Amino acid sequence: MELLVLRLDHLKARSAYTTTLKTWLQESKLNGRLVSRGNLHVLVMEGPSAGIDTIAGQFETEPIDTNARDERCVDRFYDIVGREARETAKLKSGFTDMQLLNDAMLEKLVIDEWGVPRDWLDAARLTDRTKRFLAWKDEAKLARKQGRRRTAQVRDETKLKKREEKNKRQKLEQDAAAVNADSDVDDAAK
Structure with missing residues (x-):
């Protein structure tokens, strides 16, 4: 079992993005959480390493977002914040998209409940983009x-x-x- 955390730059067509992401996660047998706070979008995924590899490849090759002309496109603007092996699952099964109102709730969920290292979240917050x-x-x-x-x-x-x-x-x-x-x-x- 592995944990993968991505920092997404923007979600132009959020509903289409999350629908595609949910499909990818189900196909790869992964659990995922998309958390947004202002312009910070963090995607936390957990599951078998083969599934993590699959979804990492999909981000590189398959369209998930829309461009300025409303055409489907590959999301090139994301950073891999971290990837590590883990003994037990900390995410509940399925996919959830959340928009949070404060940093305290973001830290409580991402760090305390989902077990993401604090330095990963700090690295994601480091720049606006x-x-x-x-x-x-x-x-x-x-x-x-x-x-x-x-x-x-x-x-x-x-x-x-x-x-x-x-x-x-x-x-x-x-x-x-x-x-x-x-x-x-x-x-x-x-």
Whole structure:
């Protein structure tokens, strides 16, 4: 028997998310609790290690949430807070979704009743968003910055080419004007 705790970043379509999650847990013969307190969403799962492996794989490959276009998508923004073996089951069978009003109730349920180590809960509370989301956000920011840099580089190269062409044209015009002036002077001298 194993315990797995996930920190979910957000639940865009909560009812669809919990319905899918409940199905996954039943198929994997796991017990689970989804606890929300403000923007903190903690998923506690307990059961056979084969079931834990199965559900961890499902989170990576199968759609569970919806994106901004209301299309089903894989939830990439979650962190594995902890995973450990356990001797006896502490969760009652089935799946329950709870939204709590205070931190004391969260700690009482997660730490005292379900036996999740305190440092796991503290790690989940450490940031407003999951580590995966923050990493994705930083990567997206860097990609935008590099895109702007490439655009500026192309723009500057285009400006430089136009400036060089203009300078060449002016030089040719000046040379042509100088040749014409020389020929006019030669014609006047004759």
